[in-house]
Amino acid sequence: MQDITETLQAELIATAHALADAARPVTLAHFRDPAMQADNKAAGGFDPVTIADRGAEAAMRAVLAERRPDDGILGEEFEPVASRSGFTWVLDPIDGTRSYISGTPTWGVLVAVNAGAGPVCGLIDQPYIGERFFGGFGAAYVDGPLGRKDLSVRQGRSLAEATLFTTFPEVGTPAEGEAFRAVSAKVKLTRYGTDCYAYALLAAGQIDLVIEAGLNAFDVQGPIAVIEAAGGIVTDWRGNPVHDGGQVLAAATVELHAAALAILAQVHG
Amino acid sequence: MQDITETLQAELIATAHALADAARPVTLAHFRDPAMQADNKAAGGFDPVTIADRGAEAAMRAVLAERRPDDGILGEEFEPVASRSGFTWVLDPIDGTRSYISGTPTWGVLVAVNAGAGPVCGLIDQPYIGERFFGGFGAAYVDGPLGRKDLSVRQGRSLAEATLFTTFPEVGTPAEGEAFRAVSAKVKLTRYGTDCYAYALLAAGQIDLVIEAGLNAFDVQGPIAVIEAAGGIVTDWRGNPVHDGGQVLAAATVELHAAALAILAQVHG
Numbered sequence: 052m053q054d055i056t057e058t059l060q061a062e063l064i065a066t067a068h069a070l071a072d073a074a075r076p077v078t079l080a081h082f083r084d085p086a087m088q089a090d091n092k093a094a095g096g097f098d099p100v101t102i103a104d105r106g107a108e109a110a111m112r113a114v115l116a117e118r119r120p121d122d123g124i125l126g127e128e129f130e131p132v133a134s135r136s137g138f139t140w141v142l143d144p145i146d147g148t149r150s151y152i153s154g155t156p157t158w159g160v161l162v163a164v165n166a167g168a169g170p171v172c173g174l175i176d177q178p179y180i181g182e183r184f185f186g187g188f189g190a191a192y193v194d195g196p197l198g199r200k201d202l203s204v205r206q207g208r209s210l211a212e213a214t215l216f217t218t219f220p221e222v223g224t225p226a227e228g229e230a231f232r233a234v235s236a237k238v239k240l241t242r243y244g245t246d247c248y249a250y251a252l253l254a255a256g257q258i259d260l261v262i263e264a265g266l267n268a269f270d271v272q273g274p275i276a277v278i279e280a281a282g283g284i285v286t287d288w289r290g291n292p293v294h295d296g297g298q299v300l301a302a303a304t305v306e307l308h309a310a311a312l313a314i315l316a317q318v319h320g
Numbered sequence: 321m322q323d324i325t326e327t328l329q330a331e332l333i334a335t336a337h338a339l340a341d342a343a344r345p346v347t348l349a350h351f352r353d354p355a356m357q358a359d360n361k362a363a364g365g366f367d368p369v370t371i372a373d374r375g376a377e378a379a380m381r382a383v384l385a386e387r388r389p390d391d392g393i394l395g396e397e398f399e400p401v402a403s404r405s406g407f408t409w410v411l412d413p414i415d416g417t418r419s420y421i422s423g424t425p426t427w428g429v430l431v432a433v434n435a436g437a438g439p440v441c442g443l444i445d446q447p448y449i450g451e452r453f454f455g456g457f458g459a460a461y462v463d464g465p466l467g468r469k470d471l472s473v474r475q476g477r478s479l480a481e482a483t484l485f486t487t488f489p490e491v492g493t494p495a496e497g498e499a500f501r502a503v504s505a506k507v508k509l510t511r512y513g514t515d516c517y518a519y520a521l522l523a524a525g526q527i528d529l530v531i532e533a534g535l536n537a538f539d540v541q542g543p544i545a546v547i548e549a550a551g552g553i554v555t556d557w558r559g560n561p562v563h564d565g566g567q568v569l570a571a572a573t574v575e576l577h578a579a580a581l582a583i584l585a586q587v588h589g
Contacts (some may be wrong), residue, residue, distance in 0.1 A: 079466070083466070083469075083524065083526060146544070149509060149511060151525055152483075152509075152526075153483055153485070153509070153511055153521060153527050154521045154524055154526030154527065155426070155511070155514060155517065155526075156425070156449060157424070160449035162365070178354060179449070179465055179466075180425060180448070180449050181465060196448055196449070197348070197352075198447075214421075214422055220513075221510075231525075240418060240421075240422070241490075242418060242419075242422055242490075242512075242513045243425070243511075243513040244511045244512040244513050244514070245424060245513070247479065248424065252422060252423045253425065255352065255423055256425065257352060257421075257422055257424075258422050265381075299458030316403070
């Protein structure tokens, strides 16, 4: 981090926002599209989700080609681009496809940039609400319907008082589901199906834990950047770095992280 | 319905919107309130949800006292008011308390007015997104981030192609859960925990089925008004009117309604 000058930090932050700005109109053009009401076959193979997904990532790659041509790219929809600068952008144009096709505004555009390992800054953007959660280089904030607010995880909750969000039972193996349920049985409230928006709520101090499985690097690097900048912790289910994806445990505090990790390790081992 | 003149219809519609307008600032004042980050005990019994809930309903009752003093009121938070006009307003100031306390913008303010039986018009309002789904007197529309759009349920999906939303497993008895899961096993996609927003998505043609249990009149009359105006069907699990609450089955089409009803009846009896 000490190698990234303030000027470069500002450029990376501006680029992250420019990427999200470029993706917004493309994803919104197809969100709640009446064409999605038709069966895919009846509509002759037209698939608005794929079109939106690829279109949004293409728009973001065009921004990078212009602003940061030497940076690498790891995106969901197209081939990776090797980095010549040491920086790599990690892009998920629509995280939460099931939300997107159902009209629920809890999907998001995920952007992060890393210098080889974990992300140095990133964001979670929800275009329909017009809400963007940013984290990195000492800043953590959301811009949304209520203006700009600082992001900060909440403190002082025990596992028994915690709120846990997840995409289980839609994701994960049976064994992973068992481990998830072992934690769920110990918390106050478990809520389901909120996709990447759950990470934003954790960073915003609204919930305490997120547990997921089967994630890719592009699903998790934006959230890691936002949550870490807000004071939270994101690892895999063994406590190791998870920026390459896999089983994810995100927690507001070290105490909650340790408590959930112990249960996951015991059950999933 | 033939007894309600166009002038009276316009007055009821304007009143419904005035009620939602009155509730919005009250619910938003406490949504994502940092005070909610504190444990209730530590905060000395201060409960932002209860304050927002009661404050929003009080604001709505003040509107009715001014505009429609002879109408009855059935609200979640205060005592019922008997109707002298034949009309009764059914109010849920915050439907989806678990969403509200978790920061997820899928809670809503529910408003309906009935003439003794089912609602004649009603709405689902999501203050944080700034989105309002209205139905009644031949109109069905949403006002939101993308402007005003007509609401219409989608057609032509079989049960195997359907998207089902629910608050199970957070609600319901074990027997109700079993019946729910029997339907869930037959659909393409099941999503969880979206509260009243699920009804709005059904009216908007984004999803096909909603199954809930243990609802009250104020949980369901706003949604019934919106969904019926958009062409959908809402009954209990036996196909009977459900405006007094209970087990709810909402469907986009008569075919999907019949298919889900058959499974619920077989399992739940």
